[in-house]
Amino acid sequence: MKLIVISILALFLLVGCDGTTSFKENKIFAGAKIVEPSTLALGQTTYLEYCIQCHGVDGKGKGPSSQGLLPPPRDLTQGLYKFPWVAYGEVPHDEDLARIIRHGLKGSAMLPWDISDERLDAVIQYIKTFAPQVWEVKDAQLGVKLELPNDPFGDTYKHQAIVKGKKVYHITAACTQCHRGYATKAEITEWNKELSGSVEVDPLFYTLKPQDGEYNYKVLPPDFTYHELRSITDVPSIVQRLMYGVTGSGMPGWKDVVTDEELWALAYYVDSLRALKGEPAERNKLIAPLDAQK
DSSP states (O other): OHHHHHHHHHHHHHSOTTSOOSOOSOEEETTTEEEOHHHHHHHHHHHHHHTHHHHOTTSSSOOTTOTTOSSOOOOGGGOOOSSOSSSTTSOOOHHHHHHHHHHOOTTSSOOOOOOOHHHHHHHHHHHHTTOHHHHSSTTOOOOOOOOOOOOSSTGGGHHHHHHHHHHIIIIISOGGGTSOOOSOHHHHHHHHHHHTSOOOOOTTTTSOOOEEOSSSSEEOOOOTTTSOOTTOOSHHHHHHHHHHOBTTTTBOOOBTTBOHHHHHHHHHHHHHHHGGGGOHHHHHHHHHHHHTTO
């Protein structure tokens, strides 16, 4: 009842009793997108109906249902979005925001929303008004979409990809700087000898390392065998995320840092770890001996 009362009060604050809103003129957003007042008004009422409880009346992520949520709701006034398909920090396309709203983000309170295409587009445009410093800058451009490289492995060579990806994860890309390790100390020592002769293994190798992000809270990198991956559905979606990074979290994009073959190998390896989430016995077979080395 409290949430309903708050939402109704917010609706009266932002939308007049006669149904009018503060939007009187077209807005021009990044990518030269022209949006009419009627669309923004529909987006506003849609936001008040579906989004205000978590993201708040002012878009700062402090709605009445936000307390205790981890991760907390996105502060939309920052104009930062973790999971678009554009390079780290670039302005997302409408289809990126639509995908997140339609499908939600696993492991968070951001649910998938089944609303009409008209309302979906309208609320996306309204959300942009919370961050004019990103969306309303003159001549602001949308981020560049990267072409998904061809899969050099496929199901036929999936096992080879996983083996290669394990080494890419632990050595080439050094993912354990943030994420935990899943290889034995003996494996790491041998790989290090091949590269540099060093045999040292970081004392924090088997732990998750919280990172300073841009969202005013510590970002905890996922344990791929345990946590839900917010925007991941399959191996290609992992490749997409590796290419683009996770804006504002400290997770950079890896396109042109490692080869396309290494990207796919890494994605297959991460997916093999992800498959253990629903198999506690199999997960324990991997994790228990590793943790015993600490």
